[in-house]
Amino acid sequence: MNAKAVVAKFEELFNKEPMVSRAPGRVNIIGEHTDYNDGFVLPASIDKEMVFALALNGTDTVNAYALDLEESGSFELSNIVPSEGWINYIKGVVAETAVKGLEPKGFDVVFAGDVPLGAGMSSSAALECALATGLNKLFEGDLSKLDIVLASQMSEHNYAGVKCGIMDQFASTFGQANKVIKLDCRTKEYEYHNLDITGHKLVLCNTNVTHSLASSEYNTRREQCEAGVEVIKETYPEIINLRDVSVEMMHEFEGKMDPVIYDRCSYVVEENDRLTKACEFMDNGDLVNLGKMIYGSHEGLSKKYAVSCPELDFLVEQTLEDDNVLGARMMGGGFGGCTINLVKEEAVDAFVERMTKAYKEGMGKDLSAYVVVIGDGARVEESVEA
Numbered sequence: 308m309n310a311k312a313v314v315a316k317f318e319e320l321f322n323k324e325p326m327v328s329r330a331p332g333r334v335n336i337i338g339e340h341t342d343y344n345d346g347f348v349l350p351a352s353i354d355k356e357m358v359f360a361l362a363l364n365g366t367d368t369v370n371a372y373a374l375d376l377e378e379s380g381s382f383e384l385s386n387i388v389p390s391e392g393w394i395n396y397i398k399g400v401v402a403e404t405a406v407k408g409l410e411p412k413g414f415d416v417v418f419a420g421d422v423p424l425g426a427g428m429s430s431s432a433a434l435e436c437a438l439a440t441g442l443n444k445l446f447e448g449d450l451s452k453l454d455i456v457l458a459s460q461m462s463e464h465n466y467a468g469v470k471c472g473i474m475d476q477f478a479s480t481f482g483q484a485n486k487v488i489k490l491d492c493r494t495k496e497y498e499y500h501n502l503d504i505t506g507h508k509l510v511l512c513n514t515n516v517t518h519s520l521a522s523s524e525y526n527t528r529r530e531q532c533e534a535g536v537e538v539i540k541e542t543y544p545e546i547i548n549l550r551d552v553s554v555e556m557m558h559e560f561e562g563k564m565d566p567v568i569y570d571r572c573s574y575v576v577e578e579n580d581r582l583t584k585a586c587e588f589m590d591n592g593d594l595v596n597l598g599k600m601i602y603g604s605h606e607g608l609s610k611k612y613a614v615s616c617p618e619l620d621f622l623v624e625q626t627l628e629d630d631n632v633l634g635a636r637m638m639g640g641g642f643g644g645c646t647i648n649l650v651k652e653e654a655v656d657a658f659v660e661r662m663t664k665a666y667k668e669g670m671g672k673d674l675s676a677y678v679v680v681i682g683d684g685a686r687v688e689e690s691v692e693a
């Protein structure tokens with residue numbers, strides 16, 4: 308995203324030159340709802356970002372302006388309490404980076420972004436990581452990238468109220484152009500893999516809906532996974548969480564735990580298994596089998612984990628008979644947002660046209676589509692001219 312408008316607004320409002328920080332949204336090839344179960348994920352940062360212009364102001368106040376909304380807000384550093392709206396995200400990052408060791412000072416900030424909101428592309432992680440990266444520089448801190456990730460994740464937990472895993476903030480901070488990240492969410496060890504999909508593109512189809520269940524059901528899924536682990540532990544005390552459970556071990560518990568809990572847990576165990584296979588297929592250029600793993604992920608998310616919705620299921624169903632689509636699934640937390648589709652390159656335009664028409668006719672709604680471009684992760688720019 309071009310930072311000029313953000314810098315120009317900053318100079319107009321605050322009459323000084325800012326530094327600029329930015330961080331992107333993300334896609335996830337496969338590995339959904341596995342991060343908070345200490346499993347694996349396969350995300351990549353994209354070319355849609357949140358951009359911040361910021362400078363110290365010599366006071367104890369934070370003055371913020373959300374350019375896209377044309378709204379301002381401020382708060383005192385001495386009294387940071389969670390509230391509503393976008394200012395809550397700013398508060399969260401200031402408070403949680405302080406917990407990690409940054410010494411907060413008053414500052415002025417203007418921000419804007421082009422990550423679609425509520426689309427499952429992690430606009431909130433982009434916001435948090437862009438600001439945390441900027442504050443680390445502005446306050447002359449020495450937070451590591453992992454500290455920035457963890458502070459951003461905690462601001463989502465303690466201020467936005469969603470007990471999210473680490474994937475979104477990790478991808479936003481550690482992303483690299485043209486690479487996907489295979490992250491072990493337990494050890495935080497990660498590898499960059501080339502997205503080897505020559506002749507194909509990843510296309511996002513945005514349902515343009517966000518169902519209100521999203522955050523409450525997310526936290527419920529977390530609790531259901533923990534409940535399943537408690538049952539498994541009675542037989543296998545060495546298990547710490549679902550990451551340690553194999554597909555075979557999980558089968559032993561069919562009929563021996565609440566069926567809903569069983570479905571939730573077996574989805575997670577199978578998704579970790581699919582991810583490992585999908586990553587190998589991707590590395591070997593076996594896109595047909597990669598696509599099968601992606602379809603398998605959707606099936607599990609929809610039927611066992613129950614985080615899909617009619618709009619997402621409709622969009623995936625529309626691809627099943629299309630030879631130009633190798634795989635499709637809902638992406639992110641669920642209950643709205645996007646599907647991610649692996650589509651033959653020469654068929655992308657026709658695919659988008661057909662999906663747009665089908666969605667309008669079948670669901671009465673407008674589709675937005677994006678061809679994924681993988682860009683760099685969070686960074687600071689010393690000066691950008693307005």
Ligand code: GLA
Nearest residue numbers: 339340471472473474639640
């Ligand atoms: C949201 C959360 C992530 C992850 C995904 C589901 O995006 O922020 O931590 O759990 O949902 O994979």
